Amino acid sequence: MSEVRSKALKASAAAEILGQCTTEQKNQALCIVADALVTHADQIIQANLEDLEQGRTLGTPESLLDRLALNHERIQGIAEGLRQIAELPDPVGETLETIDRPNGLHIVKKRVPIGVIGIIYEARPNVTVDAAGLCLKTGNAVVLRGGSAALSSNRKITQIIHLALSGTSIPQDSVQLIEDSNRSSVDEMMKLNGILDVLIPRGGSSLIQNVVQNATVPVIETGAGICHTYLDASANPHMAQDIALNAKVQRPSVCNSMETLLVHESFAAAHLPIIAKALQAEKVELRGCDITRTLVKEAHLATSEDYATEYNDYILNIKVVTHLDEALQHISQFGTKHSECIVTENEENALRFLNEVDAAAVYHNASTRFTDGFEFGYGAEIGISTQKLHARGPMGLPALTSTKYTIQGTGQIRP
Amino acid sequence: MSEVRSKALKASAAAEILGQCTTEQKNQALCIVADALVTHADQIIQANLEDLEQGRTLGTPESLLDRLALNHERIQGIAEGLRQIAELPDPVGETLETIDRPNGLHIVKKRVPIGVIGIIYEARPNVTVDAAGLCLKTGNAVVLRGGSAALSSNRKITQIIHLALSGTSIPQDSVQLIEDSNRSSVDEMMKLNGILDVLIPRGGSSLIQNVVQNATVPVIETGAGICHTYLDASANPHMAQDIALNAKVQRPSVCNSMETLLVHESFAAAHLPIIAKALQAEKVELRGCDITRTLVKEAHLATSEDYATEYNDYILNIKVVTHLDEALQHISQFGTKHSECIVTENEENALRFLNEVDAAAVYHNASTRFTDGFEFGYGAEIGISTQKLHARGPMGLPALTSTKYTIQGTGQIRP
Known part of the structure; x- marks a missing residue:
């Protein structure tokens, strides 16, 4: 089995457990991951240096290298971002609608996690932590496919996340990093209907258009702005x-x-x-x-x-x-x-x-x-949706949820 | 220009006007269309007979012919469905969220029409009226692509809708019927990104899977139930x-x-x-x-x-x-x-x-x-979504809307 499929299946199994975790369990895990990133900052910086060195060898422009670079201050900032996510209200479980029907059926519509979210992104390693944190908070497992330019950093960050989660109620498999940097791994992710519930591309317009044009998994389109x-x-x-x-x-x-x-x-x-x-x-x-x-x-x-x-x-x-x-x-x-x-x-x-x-x-x-999730007061942002379905504009935590109806009866049948 | 593209562009232009129509204007138009269908029922039945005759020639099973058949009673029922849609509350314009920021920005999130909705469906001609009515009520233009088995009926129904709309504030172009019964017209609809905002397939699982697998336009998946x-x-x-x-x-x-x-x-x-x-x-x-x-x-x-x-x-x-x-x-x-x-x-x-x-x-x-829009008390149903994005379960009128933020300031700039 390919790396993509095998990790997506692991994420899918983890999602069933993660989806039942309490807000407290999720928040605690977020803070433990934040602490671990700071504690192991030297290891992350070391791995990041490898990425930077490779970037210089390949002639990557300084402006891009700057976006790739991590130091103690930036890692502190990334960890602080996770702690802020922990502080936000948990949208999962929120009752959106209650319907009592004449036949006695009691119908409740609630927010639930989406399930497994795929994120395809470019060089910035902070997205790895940010996306993992937002997904974890909303009870979703995540399959991360970052750019090859940041592979070393992303691998180390994911190792630290896994290590930190091992001491919590959150399954380690909730966060998966695809290390295969061939384009074919992106192609495979885009067709994982039934395993991935949604794909969110984050990056330049060619990355986004590739996903929009080729994915059969539902996509949330972000980005382009004239x-x-x-x-x-x-x-x-x-x-x-x-x-x-x-x-x-x-x-x-x-x-x-x-x-x-x-x-x-x-x-x-x-x-x-x-x-x-x-x-x-x-x-x-x-x-x-x-x-x-x-x-x-x-x-x-x-x-x-x-x-x-x-x-x-x-x-x-x-x-x-x-x-x-x-x-x-x-x-x-x-x-x-x-x-x-x-x-x-x-x-x-x-x-x-x-x-x-x-x-x-x-x-x-x-x-x-x-136009920004923080400026709108949402306290977090997964991106800015430029499509009209599901979410439009700055996406806060509720954009990473779906809904479910539960119906309680006393033996009602349809006449 | 192909029929599909030309009609989708007309729908797109009409959507800008339709989206600004008042609830009263839309409800009035729905009732006028309902009346016109009843008034011209004989013409519809005549066109329907052509479809039935063709069906018999092609050896279509009686059960399918029954689903295709229209008579005075069924047309009365279809018209009544439109009047019921007129009675339902209009979701468009509903305020979903109001945010007042410390910097004085006043942000309002409102429901707006999606824009142009494509519906791909099979033989039942009642879907033509039903889908047009639901889209019109929610301020959306619609591009209908029904099965060739009902083409004669659908063409006559659409003519009557256009005639009825000519006496209202609603642009006639808001309802478009694709008459090209080649599969290529479906293929073309599925790729009309930027013109169609969403595609909703209604029918058997092979039809739905074809759309899910091949559309680049966002899809709302309906149907499969084990x-x-x-x-x-x-x-x-x-x-x-x-x-x-x-x-x-x-x-x-x-x-x-x-x-x-x-x-x-x-x-x-x-x-x-x-x-x-x-x-x-x-x-x-x-x-x-x-x-x-x-x-x-x-x-x-x-x-x-x-x-x-x-x-x-x-x-x-x-x-x-x-x-x-x-x-x-x-x-x-x-x-x-x-x-x-x-x-x-x-x-x-x-x-x-x-x-x-x-x-x-x-x-x-x-x-x-x-599990049904009417049984849940929604008074209408576009279908039952089996995906997790945008809408899940029975879809009432709000599932045919998007949202928009309006932000009012007094010269605020971002520091």
């Missing part, structure tokens, strides 16, 4: 500039950052040159429509392809529109239904924008950068 | 017999009927022969384990394959078990996580069964035949 900010005619100029700058440059590499600025023509004439200057001062390359280019001389011409691109970088498209409807139409055409914002003092326009834009998160007078 | 009833040592014998008979013979062809009866050995000795006789009187063929066959001489030997088969017929497996754990283990191995039942007077065993069995609906002292 987000817009629309500055309406009545926008407060200071607020408009603050929000536009924040949405673009506070962290350009993430999915909820802005890729295109839409500006009402009457606002643009007076204020766009100033805002453009502020963006340029932050080293943002500007690409714009014809009207933009009459107002901002340094802007290159933006093509249709530009409007359809998630830069995740210091590049911004700017388009001047003649009315709200044109902005809505542009967002409908080029948006990825992630996060969209209107800056306006006109309540009617704000309401139309909030109602009519089809996206996971729609903002009035606030930066799209807030 | 359901068990476990008669515990302390079961009330009369109740046990009533529930077992009801679960098997009240309607054997459906997914929530029983396929395997598990019986505790101490209960079996005294009561299984009597229950087996009652089942045989209802023309149920029995297949059993060795112990069963010593108690019920007419039972054939049940194989592992039998335990893994959804008969949907007058056939039943019987297995005698030595304790509750063996019953749980059997269900875990052979069940499809649909509906499972324990009959017992022992509260502790009942609780264990309700907690430990992993299925959409778990019963204590009631027939599994109750």
Whole structure:
């Protein structure tokens, strides 16, 4: 039997036991794992050095190596993340609905664990701990398939998790790491219907699209964000500039950052040159429509392809529109239904924008950068769902649960 | 452009308008469509006769022809179904969560339509109206792909729906029927990511498995049910017999009927022969384990394959078990996580069964035949989900909705 299948089956068996564990047992295990990671930090750092060395040999860019690197401080942070997960309320067992039928049937709908969750991700070894912690808290076994660049680190981390779990009520097999770094192991995971209940890809868009296009196991799609900010005619100029700058440059590499600025023509004439200057001062390359280019001389011409691109970088498209409807139409055409914002003092326009834009998160007078589980107060985040089924937007712990009906009767039969 | 793509794009454009329609506008349209179906019943029956004639020519069995056949009474019933959908509360717009953050952000999570729903189904033309009605009520456009055996009926029904909608606020394009009866049109629908938001297959297991295995569009899996009833040592014998008979013979062809009866050995000795006789009187063929066959001489030997088969017929497996754990283990191995039942007077065993069995609906002292949207009081049913994501068990109107966050601020930016 392949490594993938054999470990997934172990996870599946463990899930039956884990699913019955109490909140207290799960929280205790999370804290014990957190302590073990700190206690064995030197071993993790040693394993991580091997990954870093291999990365340097392969010519991996420094920015990626930085995301891969672990030190005592980062390990402390990762462990602290687990302790925070332990502090959060346990969604499992929550009663969502109670129905008493005329025939006397008593029906209760409760949250239950999903079962076995597959996570396919890239180089960051912190995801290994984070995903394992979120799954454990929600009573789910997890099959982790990280990138080969972090294999040494992930292997050591998983060993420490297993060691720590051996002293708890949680089955060690609840956390499985796939070490086979061939692409075929990903292919196999994607077809494990009946063993894996869901796959969550975490990483760049090519990884995510590969999973969406090829998995037969149900997928929660995360990630892609071509987000817009629309500055309406009545926008407060200071607020408009603050929000536009924040949405673009506070962290350009993430999915909820802005890729295109839409500006009402009457606002643009007076204020766009100033805002453009502020963006340029932050080293943002500007690409714009014809009207933009009459107002901002340094802007290159933006093509249709530009409007359809998630830069995740210091590049911004700017388009001047003649009315709200044109902005809505542009967002409908080029948006990825992630996060969209209107800056306006006109309540009617704000309401139309909030109602009519089809996206996971729609903002009035606030930066799209807030689309985040922590910023929403969920205390944890598995990712940001960009699909419409199961979960949409920032996913907290309840997104890792399913439901179950229990029905109690006194001998009822269907007539 | 292909028929599938062109109609899906029309549905997608219509969905933007339909999604903004009020509950009143949608309910009014449902009633107008119901009236139109009754008014034009003769035309529908005429078109249906063409389908029936073609079916006879092709040698379709009478039982299938009966499912295909429409008459005035059935059309009245279908129209009444639409009026009942109009009476149900509209889930769209419901506030699910309100979050006020320390930074002043006001976050509201609301139910919104999913967008465009694809339904792939078999011969029954009533599904055409039913699915269109449920989607319309929840603000979703729908792309219907029925079986070729009902094409004439479905085409006429869709024409009447379009005619009826022309006098309402609902775009006619909200309901699209794919008339191309080649398999390639199904293949194309399954890959329409970005246009279709979800696919719901309704029909036999080969249809459903084809969609689950090949769709890249998210799927809601419905249908397969290998359901068990476990008669515990302390079961009330009369109740046990009533529930077992009801679960098997009240309607054997459906997914929530029983396929395997598990019986505790101490209960079996005294009561299984009597229950087996009652089942045989209802023309149920029995297949059993060795112990069963010593108690019920007419039972054939049940194989592992039998335990893994959804008969949907007058056939039943019987297995005698030595304790509750063996019953749980059997269900875990052979069940499809649909509906499972324990009959017992022992509260502790009942609780264990309700907690430990992993299925959409778990019963204590009631027939599994109750797993149904109407029986649960939902007033409508799109199907019974056998997957764990998005919806599980009987799906009422909320299963056809997604969610959206709206965030109102006063210029907040992320630090």
